[in-house]
Amino acid sequence: MYIPNHFKEENPERLAALIEGIPLGMLVTVHDEFPFVSHLPFLFERHAGTHGKLIGHMARANPQWHDLEQGQKVLAVFQGPNAYVSPSWYAAPGVPTWNYAVAHVYGVPRLVEDEAQLVNILEKLTAVHEAQYPEPWQADLSGEKTRLLGMIVGFEIEITEIQGKFKLSQNRSVEDQQRVIAQLARSPSPLDIEVSALMVSNLDGRL
Numbered sequence: 001m002y003i004p005n006h007f008k009e010e011n012p013e014r015l016a017a018l019i020e021g022i023p024l025g026m027l028v029t030v031h032d033e034f035p036f037v038s039h040l041p042f043l044f045e046r047h048a049g050t051h052g053k054l055i056g057h058m059a060r061a062n063p064q065w066h067d068l069e070q071g072q073k074v075l076a077v078f079q080g081p082n083a084y085v086s087p088s089w090y091a092a093p094g095v096p097t098w099n100y101a102v103a104h105v106y107g108v109p110r111l112v113e114d115e116a117q118l119v120n121i122l123e124k125l126t127a128v129h130e131a132q133y134p135e136p137w138q139a140d141l142s143g144e145k146t147r148l149l150g151m152i153v154g155f156e157i158e159i160t161e162i163q164g165k166f167k168l169s170q171n172r173s174v175e176d177q178q179r180v181i182a183q184l185a186r187s188p189s190p191l192d193i194e195v196s197a198l199m200v201s202n203l204d205g206r207l
């Protein structure tokens with residue numbers, strides 16, 4: 001990924017917040033010499049190994065699991081909030097652009113074939129995403145356990161590198177950044193408001 005220095009994000013807390021906040025990522029592999037992408041929910045275990053670990057599962061009918069079986073290095077892309085930025089908001093001349101935050105996670109996959117470990121993956125993912133509800137749903141695999149588990153393939157990705165790009169108008173003056181923040185904060189779009197909040201956090205850290 002092309003990352004100019006002023007857009008590079010290396011703060012592990014901010015990167016973890018992005019990945020955990022929008023955990024539906026794009027898993028990219030090379031399948032029969034072509035890029036292949038699956039959109040999957042991931043669980044980021046940030047303290048596992050040197051750089052952390054991603055865990056997840058996919059349908060066994062999805063041929064991408066064979067790419068993971070080969071152990072080829074993979075890429076998971078996590079897209080954070082994004083927003084259009086009009087040059088009319090600047091004090092100084094400029095051009096239209098787009099502000100956004102994204103994390104690219106590289107790693108080496110391993111299939112999880114042990115039944116107990118696969119159940120553990122399902123329980124972890126369910127617990128995280130059900131935690132927000134007053135009566136969290138819990139999986140009951142009794143009776144159909146073998147059939148249901150046979151329909152999915154679990155995996156872990158040992159992370160080797162995380163690249164973060166938070167393009168938040170850092171190449172503009174503080175005045176221009178503040179003007180963009182104000183415009184986005186007034187928008188009816190939740191994404192615009194999220195980008196505005198990210199810009200505030202980023203600017204506060206620089207001042």
